[in-house]
Amino acid sequence: xxxxxxxxxxxxxxxxxxxxxxxxxxxxxxxxxxxxxxxxxxxxxxxxxxxxxxxxxxxxxxxxxxxxxxxxxxxxxxxxxxxxxxxxxxxxxxxxxxxxxxxxxxxxxxxxxxxxxxxxxxxxxxxxxxxxxxxxxxxxxxxxxxxxxxxxxxxxxxxxxxxxxxxxxxxxxxxxxxxxxxxxxxxxxxxxxxxxxxxxxxxxxxxxxxxxxxxxxxxxxxxxxxxxxxxxxxxxxxxxxxxxxxxxxxxxxxxxxxxxxxxxxxxxxxxxxxxxxxxxxxxxxxxxxxxxxxxxxxxxxxxxxxxxxxxxxxxxxxxxxxxxxxxxxxxxxxxxxxxxxxxxxxxxxxxxxxxxxxxxxxxxxxxxxxxxxxxx
Numbered sequence: 001x002x003x004x005x006x007x008x009x010x011x012x013x014x015x016x017x018x019x020x021x022x023x024x025x026x027x028x029x030x031x032x033x034x035x036x037x038x039x040x041x042x043x044x045x046x047x048x049x050x051x052x053x054x055x056x057x058x059x060x061x062x063x064x065x066x067x068x069x070x071x072x073x074x075x076x077x078x079x080x081x082x083x084x085x086x087x088x089x090x091x092x093x094x095x096x097x098x099x100x101x102x103x104x105x106x107x108x109x110x111x112x113x114x115x116x117x118x119x120x121x122x123x124x125x126x127x128x129x130x131x132x133x134x135x136x137x138x139x140x141x142x143x144x145x146x147x148x149x150x151x152x153x154x155x156x157x158x159x160x161x162x163x164x165x166x167x168x169x170x171x172x173x174x175x176x177x178x179x180x181x182x183x184x185x186x187x188x189x190x191x192x193x194x195x196x197x198x199x200x201x202x203x204x205x206x207x208x209x210x211x212x213x214x215x216x217x218x219x220x221x222x223x224x225x226x227x228x229x230x231x232x233x234x235x236x237x238x239x240x241x242x243x244x245x246x247x248x249x250x251x252x253x254x255x256x257x258x259x260x261x262x263x264x265x266x267x268x269x270x271x272x273x274x275x276x277x278x279x280x281x282x283x284x285x286x287x288x289x290x291x292x293x294x295x296x297x298x299x300x301x302x303x304x305x306x307x308x309x310x311x312x313x314x315x316x317x318x319x320x321x322x323x324x325x326x327x328x329x330x331x332x333x334x335x336x337x338x339x340x341x342x343x344x345x346x347x348x349x350x351x352x353x354x355x356x357x358x359x360x361x362x363x364x365x366x367x368x369x370x371x372x373x374x375x376x
Contacts, residue, residue, distance in 0.1 A: 005035055005104075006104060006236075007038065008106070009021075010040050011108075011111055012039055017055075018063045018065075018206060018217040018219035019206050019223060020162065021083060022063050023242065025078075025079075026078070028237070030238075033082070033236065034106065034236050037082050037084065037085075037108075038083075038085040038099050040086075041089065050214050052088060053086070056084060062079060063080055065219055065220070066219075066331075067220040068329075073329065089133040090133055096133075097143070100145075105234050107141070108160045109159075109160075110162040111163060119135035122139035122179075141172075149192050156198075157196070157197045158200055166252060167201050173194070176193065177194060200227055203255065204225050205226075207222070207331060209331040209333060218330070220325055223241040253306070257305070257353050258315060261349045264345045265294050265350075265368065265369075267338040269284075273289065273290070279336075281333040297366075297369060301365070303319075304361050305356050308361045309356070
């Protein structure tokens with residue numbers, strides 16, 4: 001087994017398999033990747049453990065890309081071979097720490113909705129060389145970065161969180177810095193932590209509908225990894241789906257106010273329409289009672305806000321691709337799943353559009369958004 005890879009990845013989700021892992025694999029075939037990936041599983045889930053054992057297989061794993069492109073069906077089978085090592089944090093923590101001290105140049109994470117929550121049992125004693133792995137991901141990351149600081153403080157390192165959090169690199173840095181101060185780490189280390197590693201803000205976008213067993217995934221053709229440019233930033237690879245940008249907010253708005261807002265509006269209409277419990281996004285897009293209000297909201301209540309922000313053409317182009325994505329006949333995306341945490345999603349996805357309209361398009365009628373926000 002290799003002594004280490006330049007990319008260290010926290011998470012084994014089907015999303016990462018069909019996004020970051022596949023991008024690196026495809027780029028490596030062209031000689032445009034930093035190298036291979038070491039994957040770290042952080043949960044004790046038995047299914048994740050079986051997946052971990054299969055991920056680093058020399059044969060690779062399959063990613064099926066299925067969907068519509070320009071209205072035409074596409075189905076591709078790709079083999080992903082970017083993962084070279086796979087560890088479990090609970091049993092292989094020493095090996096993970098060794099990798100962080102060595103060849104790692106990029107750390108990627110996608111730890112789920114509660115992945116950044118801290119654990120009260122994590123404390124400064126975990127910095128000891130003999131200590132077990134911390135419980136929380138931020139504490140794990142703090143230990144690894146402390147090791148890196150001691151081993152090679154001048155080596156370049158980029159952190160690329162893929163969690164769906166606005167300004168995710170900055171947010172993660174603040175969480176880890178706060179934890180370092182609570183652990184009373186040396187000021188020289190906290191100064192290094194703040195200034196030396198590159199904490200990248202990024203946005204990921206791809207619908208990955210189902211896993212394959214024991215490893216692999218089914219995903220839509222559309223894929224985006226928008227990364228905010230900054231000095232010393234290292235990307236894991238060059239890929240058509242990776243966009244380096246000076247204006248990450250533009251990409252965030254498109255996804256949040258068109259895709260995510262669209263999903264939540266469909267879920268809201270479904271919840272109040274007495275419709276089948278297992279209804280999918282595709283079925284909703286084929287039902288005029290749901291499709292027509294969604295289209296009217298997009299075109300009459302949301303796109304004018306994008307026009308006022310100078311992003312109207314971007315929004316209209318995004319909607320062309322988005323309709324293909326929501327009409328994907330191969331994806332089984334249930335509205336019941338989208339409707340989870342519905343009130344919080346409405347607050348994040350609908351309310352900001354209403355707030356922006358009040359500032360930039362005063363008097364713009366937004367009856368469908370207002371009705372959804374008012375519904376309980």
